[in-house]
Amino acid sequence: MSRAALLVLADGRFPAGGHAHSGGAEPAVKAGRIRDAADLAEFCRGRLHTAGLTSAALAAAAAAGLDPLALDEAADARTPSPALRATARKLGRQMMRAARATWPSAELDALAAARPRGAHQPIVLGLAARAAGLGPEDAAHCVAYEVVSGPATAVVRLLSLDPFDATAVLARLAPELDAVARRAALAAAEAVVEGLDALPAASAPLLDVMAEAHAAWPVRLFAS
Amino acid sequence: MGAGAARGMGGLTLGAPGVRATARIVATPEGLPVLEGEGPLALRRTRARGPYHRVTVVGAMSAPLGGDRIAVEAEVRDGARLDVDSAAATIALPGRDGGRAHYDVRLTVGEGAELRWLPEQLISAHGSDLAMRTRIDLAAGARLVFREEQVLGRHGEAPGTLATRLTVHRAGRPLLDQELAYGPGAPGGWDGGAVLGGHRAAGQLLVVGPEFSERPAETGLLGESAVLTPLAGPGFLVTAVAPDARLLRRTLDDVLHAHLATR
Amino acid sequence: MHLNHSHEGPAAISADAHRPDGSRRALRVGLGGPVGSGKTATVAALCRALRDQLSIAVVTNDIYTREDAAFLLRNAVLPPERIQAVETGACPHTAIRDDISANLEAVEDLEDAVGPLDLILVESGGDNLTATFSKGLVDAQIFVIDVAGGDDIPRKGGPGVTTADLLVVNKTDLAPYVGSDLGRMARDAKEQRAELPVVFQSLRSDEGVDQVAGWVREQLAAWAA
Numbered sequence: 001m002s003r004a005a006l007l008v009l010a011d012g013r014f015p016a017g018g019h020a021h022s023g024g025a026e027p028a029v030k031a032g033r034i035r036d037a038a039d040l041a042e043f044c045r046g047r048l049h050t051a052g053l054t055s056a057a058l059a060a061a062a063a064a065g066l067d068p069l070a071l072d073e074a075a076d077a078r079t080p081s082p083a084l085r086a087t088a089r090k091l092g093r094q095m096m097r098a099a100r101a102t103w104p105s106a107e108l109d110a111l112a113a114a115r116p117r118g119a120h121q122p123i124v125l126g127l128a129a130r131a132a133g134l135g136p137e138d139a140a141h142c143v144a145y146e147v148v149s150g151p152a153t154a155v156v157r158l159l160s161l162d163p164f165d166a167t168a169v170l171a172r173l174a175p176e177l178d179a180v181a182r183r184a185a186l187a188a189a190e191a192v193v194e195g196l197d198a199l200p201a202a203s204a205p206l207l208d209v210m211a212e213a214h215a216a217w218p219v220r221l222f223a224s
Numbered sequence: 225m226g227a228g229a230a231r232g233m234g235g236l237t238l239g240a241p242g243v244r245a246t247a248r249i250v251a252t253p254e255g256l257p258v259l260e261g262e263g264p265l266a267l268r269r270t271r272a273r274g275p276y277h278r279v280t281v282v283g284a285m286s287a288p289l290g291g292d293r294i295a296v297e298a299e300v301r302d303g304a305r306l307d308v309d310s311a312a313a314t315i316a317l318p319g320r321d322g323g324r325a326h327y328d329v330r331l332t333v334g335e336g337a338e339l340r341w342l343p344e345q346l347i348s349a350h351g352s353d354l355a356m357r358t359r360i361d362l363a364a365g366a367r368l369v370f371r372e373e374q375v376l377g378r379h380g381e382a383p384g385t386l387a388t389r390l391t392v393h394r395a396g397r398p399l400l401d402q403e404l405a406y407g408p409g410a411p412g413g414w415d416g417g418a419v420l421g422g423h424r425a426a427g428q429l430l431v432v433g434p435e436f437s438e439r440p441a442e443t444g445l446l447g448e449s450a451v452l453t454p455l456a457g458p459g460f461l462v463t464a465v466a467p468d469a470r471l472l473r474r475t476l477d478d479v480l481h482a483h484l485a486t487r
Numbered sequence: 488m489h490l491n492h493s494h495e496g497p498a499a500i501s502a503d504a505h506r507p508d509g510s511r512r513a514l515r516v517g518l519g520g521p522v523g524s525g526k527t528a529t530v531a532a533l534c535r536a537l538r539d540q541l542s543i544a545v546v547t548n549d550i551y552t553r554e555d556a557a558f559l560l561r562n563a564v565l566p567p568e569r570i571q572a573v574e575t576g577a578c579p580h581t582a583i584r585d586d587i588s589a590n591l592e593a594v595e596d597l598e599d600a601v602g603p604l605d606l607i608l609v610e611s612g613g614d615n616l617t618a619t620f621s622k623g624l625v626d627a628q629i630f631v632i633d634v635a636g637g638d639d640i641p642r643k644g645g646p647g648v649t650t651a652d653l654l655v656v657n658k659t660d661l662a663p664y665v666g667s668d669l670g671r672m673a674r675d676a677k678e679q680r681a682e683l684p685v686v687f688q689s690l691r692s693d694e695g696v697d698q699v700a701g702w703v704r705e706q707l708a709a710w711a712a
Binding site: 033039043044046047048050053074076080082083085197200203205206207208209212213 | 420451457
């Protein structure tokens with residue numbers, strides 16, 4: 001694997017649309033659930049071990065070569081919120097565009113043709129990682145990082161939180177990010193043998209509730 | 225709601241060391257050819273409502289110790305209608321050896337059949353550790369109303385560790401898969417702003433039926449901490465968190481009663 | 488992998504002149520400029536001037552999601568299905584320059600939904616003098632400043648003023664009230680932009696609107712050629 005390819009894919013400036021999304025942080029700030037760096041850390045930690053683990057495992061499974069359309073269906077079953085399904089597909093379509101320009105691959109082309117409106121983003125990311133010569137755990141790392149860096153960046157803008165504090169939150173989560181990526185990759189390996197029910201389905205009730213509330217706001221800064 | 229009170233009401237107490245028990249129900253349009261309780265799980269045929277056979281799960285064990293593996297299996301065969309409830313809340317209690325208890329629920333609903341699975345709450349008492357696994361297989365034309373409520377700790381008590389997984393397949397394809405993990409043994413952040421945000425009760429109400437293929441349910445916000453969401457397949461899920469079991473039940477009941485009124 | 492490999496080759500990734508079906512896509516013109524300079528009003532004036540001859544759609548990049556789209560809808564310059572808002576996560580310049588994926592999706596969706604289109608106007612969220620559009624997103628860009636923002640803006644330059652394909656100096660009717668020297672602005676702009684065109688516009692008196700519309704028609708003629 002190329003460690004540098006991982007940096008390109010995980011870079012916050014990778015042009016795949018993520019900058020317009022807060023990962024649920026915008027409604028959480030409005031509801032008073034994130035007021036400072038400590039709240040941000042707990043929010044990110046909770047998101048990492050729930051939606052983050054689930055998404056990371058989907059990405060790892062796609063990177064491991066499991067059928068992306070079956071994974072897309074598994075992702076739908078793991079995403080009861082229609083607002084979050086729409087966001088995942090929108091970001092998946094954007095990731096697909098960036099990935100095909102960056103690491104052209106027949107597998108990406110085939111998924112783009114089968115899901116022109118977008119597949120769930122972690123699955124596209126997993127295929128992109130595969131096209132870039134990266135492995136399942138790399139893909140999982142990428143997703144796990146994005147799951148916490150998105151809210152951290154958004155909260156810097158939403159609360160004018162000190163950017164050093166926000167980055168420190170991410171740095172302190174590093175061991176947990178590694179653990180989640182490892183667990184996601186192990187689950188993907190298990191899914192190769194036992195089927196997709198072996199993939200985790202960890203979920204977070206408040207993320208689902210807040211995503212639907214946020215989607216109904218007439219005025220907001222972030223798309224999700 | 226204390227453990228003693230629950231036992232007095234015939235509630236189910238989990239945690240006896242090494243108990244292995246499986247209760248089985250089979251429903252057909254004509255009746256209940258299989259109705260077998262075992263160990264801590266007793267099944268009672270209770271007064272039917274309309275065309276539904278009705279079964280009430282009652283707990284009968286008094287030793288609240290750890291390490292159990294118990295299971296309930298219900299099969300609702302083509303065209304049958306079954307209504308399952310429980311006499312009282314299920315309370316997970318710590319075992320002597322600190323071992324984890326396992327509770328598996330396996331439900332199968334056939335073509336044109338309907339299952340209403342509406343047990344009382346699952347209460348995670350301080351020091352307990354329970355893994356609850358529910359697997360539901362639905363035929364394409366099956367109907368399901370399924371409620372699950374998790375209450376973290378008895379009144380004023382710190383929660384135990386509770387991990388649940390609900391996996392639903394319809395016509396062999398995944399429809400819903402959700403894992404929840406709360407308490408001291410759960411991964412970090414479970415009580416933060418993304419997951420529970422300090423709430424002590426969480427619940428799901430899942431409704432599935434072929435009618436939602438044509439006319440999906442509409443997304444609805446149910447106050448600050450609950451939402452009704454149409455699934456990608458034919459059904460909807462209510463996801464709710466609340467400060468306590470009573471407020472949680474009120475939210476789920478509003479949707480449940482509105483749905484049952486349309487049937 | 489159970490998917491069949493598509494043999495269509497890579498679909499339009501960004502600046503490709505053709506749509507996946509092989510037809511030529513619409514000309515995309517970006518409108519950028521500082522907050523309050525009159526970008527949305529210029530888009531509205533362009534739509535009114537051109538909508539009878541051309542099939543037009545608009546993408547807005549609001550700071551607060553839908554305000555500019557709502558303005559265009561209220562003023563009924565185009566039917567609602569021809570206006571799409573892109574959400575920018577508090578960073579409007581990122582969405583038109585660094586990560587254009589959401590905007591590309593919006594222009595492609597509009598062509599799919601209401602096409603064929605001749606022209607898509609992509610309006611940026613109000614930003615600062617450095618915000619410019621990526622060449623992967625638009626074929627030509629208009630930078631809109633106004634006389635009330637200070638008559639030294641053309642002299643200060645910056646990527647928008649210096650490199651935009653057309654510079655529009657808006658609200659010329661206000662010049663006497665805010666003490667702006669239009670002659671000086673014209674001289675400074677010429678200095679910064681050499682041969683690139685500048686239009687002085689007042690939407691109150693319709694001054695300049697025809698020139699801007701005429702410039703867009705020229706771009707379109709060159710695009711279709």
